[in-house]
Amino acid sequence: MPRFVKGTTPLAANLRKARHKTPAGADVWTLALQRMTQLFDTFDKTIIMFSAGKDSMAVLEAAIAAATVHRDADRLLPLRVIFFDEEVIPYECEDYTRRTFARPEVAGEWYCLPVKHRNGCSNTSPWWWPWAPEAADLWVRPLPPEAITSLPGFTIDPPAARPSMPEANGLFTRPSDGNVALAMGIRASESLVRHYAVTGRPYSHDNWIVPYGNYNGGRGTAPNVWKAYPIYDWSDQDVWAGPATLGWDYNQAYDMLEAAGVTVHHQRIAPGFGETPTAMLERWGVCFPDVWERMPERVPGAGAAYRYGRGELYAYRARIPKPAHQTWPEFIAGRVAKQADPEVQAFARKRMRLFIRRHYYRTTAPILPSTRHPETGVDWNFILKVATQSDTKERMQPQMRIVLLPDGTRTIESWRAWIEAYREAVKNGATAAELGHPKTLPPDPWPLVPAYAREQLPGLAPEDGADDR
Amino acid sequence: MTDEHLLPGLSAPQGTAAQPVSNLSWLPRHELTANTWNPNRQARPEYRLLAVSILENGWTQPIAARPLGDGLEIVDGFHRWKVAENDAVAALTGGLVPVVPLPETDPALARLATIRHNRARGVHHVLGMADIIIDLLGMNMSAAEIGTRLGMDAEEVTRLADRGNMRARHGHGGFGEGWVPG
Numbered sequence: 001m002p003r004f005v006k007g008t009t010p011l012a013a014n015l016r017k018a019r020h021k022t023p024a025g026a027d028v029w030t031l032a033l034q035r036m037t038q039l040f041d042t043f044d045k046t047i048i049m050f051s052a053g054k055d056s057m058a059v060l061e062a063a064i065a066a067a068t069v070h071r072d073a074d075r076l077l078p079l080r081v082i083f084f085d086e087e088v089i090p091y092e093c094e095d096y097t098r099r100t101f102a103r104p105e106v107a108g109e110w111y112c113l114p115v116k117h118r119n120g121c122s123n124t125s126p127w128w129w130p131w132a133p134e135a136a137d138l139w140v141r142p143l144p145p146e147a148i149t150s151l152p153g154f155t156i157d158p159p160a161a162r163p164s165m166p167e168a169n170g171l172f173t174r175p176s177d178g179n180v181a182l183a184m185g186i187r188a189s190e191s192l193v194r195h196y197a198v199t200g201r202p203y204s205h206d207n208w209i210v211p212y213g214n215y216n217g218g219r220g221t222a223p224n225v226w227k228a229y230p231i232y233d234w235s236d237q238d239v240w241a242g243p244a245t246l247g248w249d250y251n252q253a254y255d256m257l258e259a260a261g262v263t264v265h266h267q268r269i270a271p272g273f274g275e276t277p278t279a280m281l282e283r284w285g286v287c288f289p290d291v292w293e294r295m296p297e298r299v300p301g302a303g304a305a306y307r308y309g310r311g312e313l314y315a316y317r318a319r320i321p322k323p324a325h326q327t328w329p330e331f332i333a334g335r336v337a338k339q340a341d342p343e344v345q346a347f348a349r350k351r352m353r354l355f356i357r358r359h360y361y362r363t364t365a366p367i368l369p370s371t372r373h374p375e376t377g378v379d380w381n382f383i384l385k386v387a388t389q390s391d392t393k394e395r396m397q398p399q400m401r402i403v404l405l406p407d408g409t410r411t412i413e414s415w416r417a418w419i420e421a422y423r424e425a426v427k428n429g430a431t432a433a434e435l436g437h438p439k440t441l442p443p444d445p446w447p448l449v450p451a452y453a454r455e456q457l458p459g460l461a462p463e464d465g466a467d468d469r
Numbered sequence: 470m471t472d473e474h475l476l477p478g479l480s481a482p483q484g485t486a487a488q489p490v491s492n493l494s495w496l497p498r499h500e501l502t503a504n505t506w507n508p509n510r511q512a513r514p515e516y517r518l519l520a521v522s523i524l525e526n527g528w529t530q531p532i533a534a535r536p537l538g539d540g541l542e543i544v545d546g547f548h549r550w551k552v553a554e555n556d557a558v559a560a561l562t563g564g565l566v567p568v569v570p571l572p573e574t575d576p577a578l579a580r581l582a583t584i585r586h587n588r589a590r591g592v593h594h595v596l597g598m599a600d601i602i603i604d605l606l607g608m609n610m611s612a613a614e615i616g617t618r619l620g621m622d623a624e625e626v627t628r629l630a631d632r633g634n635m636r637a638r639h640g641h642g643g644f645g646e647g648w649v650p651g
Binding site for chain 2: 021022023024025026027028029030031207233234235236237238239240241242243244245250254255256257258259260261264286287289
């Protein structure tokens with residue numbers, strides 16, 4: 001059994017813990033109302049973080065419904081609702097937010113501030129700032145009349161000092177507010193990383209309420225602020241059950257994405273210049289032409305990402321091939337060096353080191369070029385993707401190839417592929433240096449394969465019968 | 470767009486008679502050759518759609534080509550030239566294709582021209598497309614027929630016909646059961 005060391009716990013172990021779901025005995029809407037009521041009862045203040053997206057729609061509707069019937073409705077209503085307008089958003093988002101803020105239960109604050117955002121479209125301009133005053137002539141939308149353009153504690157000049165989103169969120173509260181909950185529409189089904197974010201404390205009763213300060217390596221802020229995820233267990237269809245069965249108003253930007261063929265699970269209204277800008281930009285021109293028109297001149301690299309975002313230039317599925325004369329570490333160091341910003345380079349290096357360390361923590365096997373290790377999910381192509389996209393939001397995770405079946409057995413087909421790829425690489429003259437392996441390359445992978453896989457793959461044993469691990 | 474965005478010194482010939490399209494001629498397909506740089510790739514459904522388009526509307530757009538050696542090299546219209554291999558398309562014109570010959574064009578300008586012919590076009594706004602689909606359905610064209618004649622699969626036709634209305638298309642199963650971790 002591996003030892004678990006804080007900070008290096010293999011992700012697979014976390015996921016095993018996190019993936020267990022126990023039915024709660026009630027539907028998600030009833031549960032969301034209960035959770036909102038719990039927030040109102042427990043915290044001195046509850047703030048709704050609104051993005052105009054479908055998940056914050058569900059949180060806001062639950063908050064309004066729970067507050068309206070709460071015995072303290074007079075104190076709770078209208079709800080404090082905070083919207084960060086990211087400038088490059090569809091006009092449908094603006095319309096939906098305006099309708100929402102006109103509701104009597106809502107006291108909305110509409111911020112148009114130059115928050116520091118990642119720009120994954122460009123190696124030379126890795127950050128961008130919506131509503132930046134110096135770019136006023138290039139803004140893709142006019143400043144909305146409701147806009148609040150300053151906030152105490154929010155530095156606007158110089159640009160390098162502008163806060164990022166987690167830092168900005170901390171500016172809304174003061175210690176004198178008492179305990180504050182920020183209600184957010186984060187759901188486990190969005191991604192594995194989000195699943196872990198909302199279920200990473202499986203032995204705590206209130207897994208969905210987490211301290212704000214833990215975010216961003218503790219740089220966050222106030223110890224009296226908490227994040228709350230009242231709809232953490234909702235599926236996409238649960239979210240859309242609101243408009244369909246309860247008649248909620250919703251953001252018509254989703255109609256555009258739906259009509260354009262984007263599947264429900266992939267529908268995002270955020271501009272998505274982040275780490276993987278790309279897949280969505282292609283649909284943007286089709287769905288939101290009035291915003292799109294001005295985007296290539298507003299966000300450096302947006303035009304290039306639109307045309308080539310689905311290809312190897314942005315490490316989307318395809319990868320730039322490694323030249324034969326370079327080792328993998330050399331090749332990847334060169335790719336990282338293409339990122340102009342030292343901060344982004346440092347992020348990429350930190351994340352690559354983490355994944356490589358986790359790999360060798362679990363196994364002594366070398367990292368193969370393009371075949372993921374079944375238990376660590378790491379291959380050099382994955383590391384290359386981290387190098388290209390930098391992972392400044394720490395959202396990328398290697399994908400385990402081993403699936404634990406309900407009967408306790410494990411799928412081992414990925415081991416077959418890995419063993420065969422290893423032998424192929426050795427046959428083609430792969431060296432330890434090329435694969436960045438610190439020791440001599442074992443001539444055959446068999447001793448590196450765990451017993452459960454060897455038992456089920458006897459046909460792959462080496463002919464000399466060596467069976468020592 | 471204002472004129473200052475356009476580069477100065479661009480000099481296409483003056484007058485209608487001097488425009489390349491005024492010199493259109495019908496030539497045997499084999500007198501043209503593909504160029505080596507065309508970056509445009511067409512997926513099979515779009516390729517089939519091009520055949521349907523020519524078979525239904527006839528030839529409406531010529532192939533632009535520049536003189537090269539004894540023959541002509543395609544600058545724009547590679548896929549129209551390719552689809553003319555098809556027997557039914559070839560039978561329309563006895564194997565001839567419409568060609569607009571460019572004057573002597575240097576290799577750099579030829580490359581620029583290829584890219585500009587492909588890139589200098591907009592995108593179809595999704596609601597504009599939806600309105601057309603709804604119009605066609607109102608003109609008693611069936612969804613299956615629209616799919617065939619526009620090169621769309623059934624999914625695309627339905628999504629557009631619904632104008633993507635999320636309230637109509639999703640969430641009718643109601644709220645599912647919630648869960649707690651552990």
